[in-house]
Amino acid sequence: MSTNKDNFNVADLxxxxxxEDRADLVNALKNxxxxxxxxxxxxxxxxxxxxxxxxxxxxxIQTQHDDLEAKFFEERAILEAKYQKLYQPLYTKRYxxxxxxxxxxxSEPAKDVEEKGVPDFWLIAMKNNEVLAEEISERDEGALKxxxxxxxxxxxxxxxxxxxxxxxxxxxxxxxxxxxTYHMIDEDEPILEKAIGxxxxxxxxxxxxxxxxKKKPKKGSKNAxxxxxxxxxxxxxxxxxxxxxPEEDDDIDEDAAExxxxxxxxxxxxxxxxxxxIIPHAVSWFTGEAAQDEYGDIEEDDDEEDEDDEEDDEDDEEEDDDEDDEEDDEEExxxxxxxxxxxxxGVRAPAGDGPQGERPPECKQQ
Numbered sequence: 001m002s003t004n005k006d007n008f009n010v011a012d013l014x015x016x017x018x019x020e021d022r023a024d025l026v027n028a029l030k031n032x033x034x035x036x037x038x039x040x041x042x043x044x045x046x047x048x049x050x051x052x053x054x055x056x057x058x059x060x061i062q063t064q065h066d067d068l069e070a071k072f073f074e075e076r077a078i079l080e081a082k083y084q085k086l087y088q089p090l091y092t093k094r095y096x097x098x099x100x101x102x103x104x105x106x107s108e109p110a111k112d113v114e115e116k117g118v119p120d121f122w123l124i125a126m127k128n129n130e131v132l133a134e135e136i137s138e139r140d141e142g143a144l145k146x147x148x149x150x151x152x153x154x155x156x157x158x159x160x161x162x163x164x165x166x167x168x169x170x171x172x173x174x175x176x177x178x179x180x181t182y183h184m185i186d187e188d189e190p191i192l193e194k195a196i197g198x199x200x201x202x203x204x205x206x207x208x209x210x211x212x213x214k215k216k217p218k219k220g221s222k223n224a225x226x227x228x229x230x231x232x233x234x235x236x237x238x239x240x241x242x243x244x245x246p247e248e249d250d251d252i253d254e255d256a257a258e259x260x261x262x263x264x265x266x267x268x269x270x271x272x273x274x275x276x277x278i279i280p281h282a283v284s285w286f287t288g289e290a291a292q293d294e295y296g297d298i299e300e301d302d303d304e305e306d307e308d309d310e311e312d313d314e315d316d317e318e319e320d321d322d323e324d325d326e327e328d329d330e331e332e333x334x335x336x337x338x339x340x341x342x343x344x345x346g347v348r349a350p351a352g353d354g355p356q357g358e359r360p361p362e363c364k365q366q
Contacts, residue, residue: 081154087280094282095149098122118286122147122278125285130295131273132236140236146170151284152275160184163274172208173200182271183213192268197240208235242267291322300347 005308047055096102099115123144126132136144149166165178178198185191200209211233214226232238243263253259277285284290 005350023100026248051336084154091151091279108187120145122150122282125282126274128271128285128288128291129278130291131269132278135234135236135239135270137208137234137236139233143167143170143172143208143237146172150274150279152279155181158185160193161271161275163271168262172206173202173203180242182268182273192264195242195243195264195267196243200240202238208237209233209241239267241323269345 002229006062024144044052044055093102096119123136123141126144127136148167151164151166152161153164154161160183161314162179165180167173167176167178171174174196174279178200180198181196183193183195185193200207202208205212209232210230213229213231215229243260245264254317272298277290281290284293305339
């Protein structure tokens, strides 16, 4: 699995990431903050008394700022909750049109055409987003065609958010709803504690996250039956089996911790993309307008850089041409001097100046 990443330190938090023991989590964070405070205290001690007083005044201003910021977060949460309720009727109308439960005036299909709603709406919307497109394989598309709606909601204990994917009856799995829940240590930072996904009930032989390989037994083997081996494969539906954090420090080394951190950041990036971009602006992603708005600026910047590079290359070429002209002038001047010297005193030109054993053109004109 594939912009703004959340901060997560496995080494400091892995013992604390136990939902049953929140006290350990708080202690781990406090210890980390104390370590950081100890490092910064050296800076304060190195200051002169006068400068130290000025810094203390700045810290007091910062405290006032932090108090205001805390109120901002509180009021923002209330405002978001208010508008989330106002969005719901619009999401309901979108759901009804997408799934053909209501018809838009003037869009009634011909009697012999059984085309309801907007086919593959969510699949196309997600594929037009670069982050999600990287996760969706060709094998996934058949199942994602049955996706009817995506919703998200806040969770309070512990804080975080939940994504819900509603599917029509299909031949891939039994679940009608797949969920993914993110638990946050600090929702405002945000710092991710863990993620929990639905266990998908695949129909026999229909799993998109695994493939079964069959190998013929070696010649002369007593076992004549094919050897079967199950392998994990890339799939969007791995999103519902997020990386798990060990509960003890001893269970993970530094390299594994770094890999786990990257996986969790990538997993959160996918979840937040669905929540913040796909759900509120689904039709714009379906039509590709959102992709143009988001990635078009990047392409324009790249084009401008390419133009600048071309101009730089042209300038370099002009400079090279000027240098070549200067070298040619110098060479001609030297040759003229050589030619003059030959005419005056019969000086032989070096053999290496022209083809082997020949004199340069100027010297042939004696």
